[in-house]
Amino acid sequence: MTQHVFLAGRLVPEAEATVSVFDHGLLYGDGVFEGIRVYGGSVFLHDAHIDRLFESAKAIHLEIPMSPAEVKAAVEQTVEANGVTDGYVRLVVTRGSGALGLDIRKTANPQVIVIAADIALYPKELYQSGLKLITSGTIRNHPAALPARVKSLNYLNNILAKIEGFAAGAGEVLMLNHVGQVAECTGDNIFVIKRGVIKTPPLDAGILAGLTRAAVIQLAKRRGLEVREEAMVRHDIYTADECFLTGSAAEVIAAVSLDGRPIGDGKPGPITNDLLADFRALTRGEIEVDLS
Numbered sequence: 193m194t195q196h197v198f199l200a201g202r203l204v205p206e207a208e209a210t211v212s213v214f215d216h217g218l219l220y221g222d223g224v225f226e227g228i229r230v231y232g233g234s235v236f237l238h239d240a241h242i243d244r245l246f247e248s249a250k251a252i253h254l255e256i257p258m259s260p261a262e263v264k265a266a267v268e269q270t271v272e273a274n275g276v277t278d279g280y281v282r283l284v285v286t287r288g289s290g291a292l293g294l295d296i297r298k299t300a301n302p303q304v305i306v307i308a309a310d311i312a313l314y315p316k317e318l319y320q321s322g323l324k325l326i327t328s329g330t331i332r333n334h335p336a337a338l339p340a341r342v343k344s345l346n347y348l349n350n351i352l353a354k355i356e357g358f359a360a361g362a363g364e365v366l367m368l369n370h371v372g373q374v375a376e377c378t379g380d381n382i383f384v385i386k387r388g389v390i391k392t393p394p395l396d397a398g399i400l401a402g403l404t405r406a407a408v409i410q411l412a413k414r415r416g417l418e419v420r421e422e423a424m425v426r427h428d429i430y431t432a433d434e435c436f437l438t439g440s441a442a443e444v445i446a447a448v449s450l451d452g453r454p455i456g457d458g459k460p461g462p463i464t465n466d467l468l469a470d471f472r473a474l475t476r477g478e479i480e481v482d483l484s
């Protein structure tokens with residue numbers, strides 16, 4: 193079946209879904225995006241993703257040429273047109289085409305693009321065995337440079353870290369922030385569990401405000417677990433009982449070693465497995481969380 197992409201206000205066949213070489217999204221990484229899951233035909237945490245997209249756009253002074261309701265409808269329409277029931281949506285807004293140079297006043301036609309596709313980020317076995325992590329030598333973008341809260345099209349910082357992971361045979365890569373604290377992984381937020389208490393870096397550690405992170409915090413609280421958003425260093429991961437990552441693509445996945453040191457007993461832990469089960473129930477609509 194031909195893949196249809198939403199572009200310039202309508203669905204077009206994939207081969208016709210092209211943008212200008214003068215688009216500043218291509219030339220400068222000037223734009224914002226969301227990666228969204230579809231479960232059982234429903235767009236997961238849809239409103240929260242749309243809100244975050246508009247916040248990212250506002251932060252980079254990019255006016256999205258559609259209302260939040262229109263963008264939401266475009267996502268639904270693209271998912272339906274491509275017959276996606278369990279898959280992934282990439283929602284992109286670029287600055288649009290313009291003169292060479294950084295003057296955003298000389299750009300026009302910001303583009304809203306929606307791609308609906310299949311996804312399998314990690315093989316199924318890894319959800320049972322867990323991921324090996326290494327720490328990257330590339331620190332996460334300084335919050336006063338390109339804040340991680342802006343989900344921008346410029347992912348080079350994360351890509352550089354990911355390249356180190358490929359060389360080391362690691363499933364994901366931990367990034368520290370500008371003061372050496374734990375920030376996040378290249379495409380996921382990180383949590384540890386120590387003596388039953390769950391810890392995750394706070395937003396001001398320079399991380400993306402992950403929606404899976406927010407959902408999992410609610411799921412943990414619902415189980416009566418204590419959740420602390422506090423600054424962490426690598427020692428907290430080396431000595432944790434359990435560790436897991438969260439992300440729209442990765443969902444909830446255990447991390448079982450960091451820099452060659454097993455975390456806990458080197459296997460996915462019981463609380464991680466409980467939270468993964470809760471997360472799956474959430475995606476099936478059996479549980480609800482309030483992310484407002």
Ligand code: PMP
Nearest residue numbers: 379380381400402403404439440
């Ligand atoms: N951090 C980074 C750098 C990411 O790219 C992602 C994936 N969007 C996440 C965290 C997880 O965010 P979410 O749960 O909203 O997908």
